[in-house]
Amino acid sequence: MALDRPTVAHIAYLARIKLSEDELDHLAQELSHIITWVEQLGEVDTADVAPMTSAVELSLPWRRDEVTDGGYADKITANAPAAERGFYTVPKVVE
Amino acid sequence: MTALTALTIAEARERLAKGDFSAQELAEAHIAAMEAARALNAMITETPERALTMAAESDARRKAGETGAMEGIPLAVKDLFCTEGVLTTAGSHILDGFHPPYESTVSAKLWRAGAVMLGKANMDEFAMGSSNMTSYYGGVENPWRRRGDNRPLVPGGSSGGSAAVVAARAAPGAIGTDTGGSIRQPASFCGIVGMKPSYGRCSRWGIVAFASSLDQAGPLARSVRDAAIMLGAMAGHDPRDSTSVPRAVPDYEAALTGDIRGLRIGIPKEYVIDGMPAEIEALWRRGAGWLEAAGAQCVEVSLPHTKYALPAYYVIGPAEASSNLARYDGVRYGLREEGKTLTEMYENTRAAGFGAEVKRRVLIGTYVLSAGYYDAYYLKAQKVRALIARDFAEAFEKVDAMLTPTAPNDAFPMGERLDDPIKMYLNDVFTVPANLTGLPGISVPAGLSENGLPLGLQILGKAFDEETVLRVAEVLERAAGFRALPPFVAGKA
Numbered sequence: 085m086a087l088d089r090p091t092v093a094h095i096a097y098l099a100r101i102k103l104s105e106d107e108l109d110h111l112a113q114e115l116s117h118i119i120t121w122v123e124q125l126g127e128v129d130t131a132d133v134a135p136m137t138s139a140v141e142l143s144l145p146w147r148r149d150e151v152t153d154g155g156y157a158d159k160i161t162a163n164a165p166a167a168e169r170g171f172y173t174v175p176k177v178v179e
Numbered sequence: 180m181t182a183l184t185a186l187t188i189a190e191a192r193e194r195l196a197k198g199d200f201s202a203q204e205l206a207e208a209h210i211a212a213m214e215a216a217r218a219l220n221a222m223i224t225e226t227p228e229r230a231l232t233m234a235a236e237s238d239a240r241r242k243a244g245e246t247g248a249m250e251g252i253p254l255a256v257k258d259l260f261c262t263e264g265v266l267t268t269a270g271s272h273i274l275d276g277f278h279p280p281y282e283s284t285v286s287a288k289l290w291r292a293g294a295v296m297l298g299k300a301n302m303d304e305f306a307m308g309s310s311n312m313t314s315y316y317g318g319v320e321n322p323w324r325r326r327g328d329n330r331p332l333v334p335g336g337s338s339g340g341s342a343a344v345v346a347a348r349a350a351p352g353a354i355g356t357d358t359g360g361s362i363r364q365p366a367s368f369c370g371i372v373g374m375k376p377s378y379g380r381c382s383r384w385g386i387v388a389f390a391s392s393l394d395q396a397g398p399l400a401r402s403v404r405d406a407a408i409m410l411g412a413m414a415g416h417d418p419r420d421s422t423s424v425p426r427a428v429p430d431y432e433a434a435l436t437g438d439i440r441g442l443r444i445g446i447p448k449e450y451v452i453d454g455m456p457a458e459i460e461a462l463w464r465r466g467a468g469w470l471e472a473a474g475a476q477c478v479e480v481s482l483p484h485t486k487y488a489l490p491a492y493y494v495i496g497p498a499e500a501s502s503n504l505a506r507y508d509g510v511r512y513g514l515r516e517e518g519k520t521l522t523e524m525y526e527n528t529r530a531a532g533f534g535a536e537v538k539r540r541v542l543i544g545t546y547v548l549s550a551g552y553y554d555a556y557y558l559k560a561q562k563v564r565a566l567i568a569r570d571f572a573e574a575f576e577k578v579d580a581m582l583t584p585t586a587p588n589d590a591f592p593m594g595e596r597l598d599d600p601i602k603m604y605l606n607d608v609f610t611v612p613a614n615l616t617g618l619p620g621i622s623v624p625a626g627l628s629e630n631g632l633p634l635g636l637q638i639l640g641k642a643f644d645e646e647t648v649l650r651v652a653e654v655l656e657r658a659a660g661f662r663a664l665p666p667f668v669a670g671k672a
Contacts, residue, residue: 092542099501099545100508101538102526107443111542114600115396118543121601122490125559128566135561136568138392139378139617140642144421149548172510 085123086116183208184348184669188252188405191351195251202241202251206234206295206439207486209253212349212669213297217666219320219667223258224266225298233295240293243664248452249414250293255344255353258299259306260396261285262384264361265296268335269387270304270314273532274513276439283385284417285354285396292412293626299349301340304534305504306361306389309606311339312597313536315499321369321590322347322665326631329331334592335365335606337343341399349669352400352409358393359492360586360610363622366399367585370624370665373399374406375610378617378642379424381410391422391501393492393614403623403653407431410645426643434646435653442651445578449485450609455587457633462626463584466636469658470582470651480574480581484567485612489604490565492611494547494560500537501544507532539600568616575641580651583609585622585635609637619645633663 096103103111124165157170166173183205186194191205210227227590230253237251259280261267268274290296303313310333311319320344321334334343338355342365345353355362357375366373381396388394398409410575411432416425446467451460467477509515509528516531518524533541547556574581586606596603613620619642622635636655640648 087546091530091546095542095545095549098549099541099593100305100522100529101524101533101541102523102530103191111539114539115546118493118539118600119546119556122494122556122560125487125490125494125556125563128484128487128563130559130562130566133562133565135558136565139421139544139568140422140424142379142422145418158646161511162280163277163512165509165513172637174510175518175521175524 085119087119088111184212184218186351187402188351188400188408189402191252192250202234202237202295203231205251206230206253208230209297209350213344216344216347216349216669218323219343220317221301221319221343221347222255222298222413223268223270223301223316223340223351223393226265226296229386230295230297232658233290237293237295240448247291247293248408249289251295252352253295253297253350254289254291255297255300255341255350257302257338257353257355259302259356259387261387262286262296262299265299267299267387268316270302270316271532271534271537272315272514273507273528277512281385284385284419284449285413286383289354289412294412298640300344300353303339303546304537305368305387305500306337306356306358306573307500307536307540308336309360309364309603310596311336312536312593315534317497318593318653319343320593322667323370323590323632324666330592333368333370333593334605335590337361338399339365342366342371345399345401346665347667347669352398352405354396354413355399356394356396357614358389359614360607362397362399363610363620363635363637364586364606367633368590370405370633370661370663371399371401371622372403373397374410374621375613375619376410376414376645377619379422380414380643380645382420382423384417384419387392387517388503390496391503392499393496403656404432404435404647405483406621407435407649414471424643427598429646431645431649434650436650437654438471439651442475442580443578444475444477444651445480445574446477447482447485447574447581447583448479449482450583452587452608458628459584459587462634463582463636463669466582466625466655469655473654473658477582478578480578482570482612484563484605486503487563488567488612488615489608491560491563492615493543493604495564497540497544498557499544501541501548503539504537505527523570564615567612571612571618581639583639584638585609585637587633589628589630610624613639618642618647621648623652623656623659625655625659
């Protein structure tokens with residue numbers, strides 16, 4: 085299926101990536117090409133096939149619901165572009 | 180200097196034990212080699228001071244009689260592994276300045292086994308690529324050149340820096356990650372050994388995630404024995420990775436018995452693909468002959484869904500990537516590009532921070548997971564993945580391992596194949612199935628192409644049967660007798 089410009093603009097918004105007009109044109113073409121290529125999967129009969137979600141047959145381990153780590157906000161926020169007193173800071177979202 | 184940097188890990192281990200030289204001397208030789216190899220751009224960050232400190236500590240441990248399996252061995256680390264206090268970039272602009280406050284499990288295990296960190300190796304951005312050309316830090320040059328052609332070649336990818344630095348004799352081993360062939364394909368391009376263990380064999384904790392159901396860490400080295408030694412130190416259950424498997428780690432080196440008599444080796448007939456150079460098919464046949472001469476029996480097997488592995492991979496990989504890479508938003512680490520609103524800040528940060536290939540995959544992933552398309556693409560790909568796994572399960576009822584080419588071509592010039600993403604994706608046609616199915620695979624250098632470039636052969640095995648994979652690989656390695664050196668060897672120029 086061909087992806088048109090509005091579709092690419094929409095998925096770019098969902099992915100929170102700003103694209104220029106030029107990029108939109110270019111990507112609409114490129115992504116269409118890739119999507120058309122993966123559509124050959126449609127040739128495969130997958131009725132009655134369960135989707136494979138993991139490469140190992142492993143039931144997720146359980147553990148007690150308790151805090152096992154933490155208590156060092158300063159260490160965690162040390163890499164943040166902007167942080168104050170153990171909190172991340174972002175542009176104002178509420179007036 | 181060349182003497183110490185020419186040693187394999189097994190040889191260095193023996194001579195360190197004999198006291199022929201110290202871990203510090205070995206580290207110094209490799210630090211100098213790494214500097215001499217800078218033209219390759221194989222390293223993003225060199226950590227010579229840390230290497231010398233770790234080597235001194237290793238010498239002290241040896242004096243005290245406490246030696247680990249990797250005692251004193253210098254290693255390069257793909258820049259996808261978080262290393263405490265050392266810049267970790269994943270080859271991306273968006274992780275600018277990120278100094279992890281923790282160490283990945285796999286690298287921590289290697290350091291506990293006595294290994295010494297030389298630095299962080301260059302790679303395709305977020306491990307997305309087969310040429311190392313998508314790195315924000317620039318491409319890596321393969322130490323090999325075509326005969327009579329001086330154009331720089333790619334080392335393969337995504338673990339291109341790891342492969343180049345080992346091939347150039349600037350590190351005896353390196354760790355990489357393999358999501359679709361990112362260890363095995365560069366190993367093939369650079370004439371070294373590279374192994375992707377079974378999914379769940381090594382912990383993924385502390386590795387920057389690309390596609391969580393496909394990613395697996397593994398060793399790159401100059402011999403199968405070295406890969407076995409490294410894997411033994413890297414593998415094992417980790418409660419911090421719920422997909423790491425609680426199984427005992429076997430003695431991989433002990434598996435290298437040299438005896439493959441009676442083993443059945445599958446030759447998948449669908450791996451003869453259109454447009455594959457005749458020399459690769461010929462090498463593959465030669466490889467089968469070597470294994471037969473060693474007493475194994477090669478039998479044809481069928482993997483009917485082979486042609487759908489790549490398209491399934493290019494739905495599942497991007498889908499998982501789009502989800503994993505959602506965390507890069509300019510808030511917690513790395514780059515931030517300001518915006519008037521929070522959303523604008525996210526959009527600007529991700530526009531500036533991600534390169535073209537990463538954007539392409541995040542957008543594809545977002546599309547195939549979006550409302551209305553999920554069933555048609557993502558669910559469909561997961562079902563095809565199940566059929567591919569079934570193909571392998573059925574084939575492995577008849578054989579103990581499989582032999583295939585590692586890649587459909589040898590190394591190509593830097594800058595080629597960048598215009599057509601699908602052409603680039605085809606590099607991974609023989610390696611992707613092992614990621615989709617979680618099976619172990621290894622690439623062993625088996626010969627030179629007509630261009631004079633290395634070509635690898637791949638051994639695939641049953642889940643968690645790395646021992647058979649390594650045993651067959653070592654026999655293949657011995658029969659191939661690959662001794663060629665790249666034109667560029669660090670410190671020899």
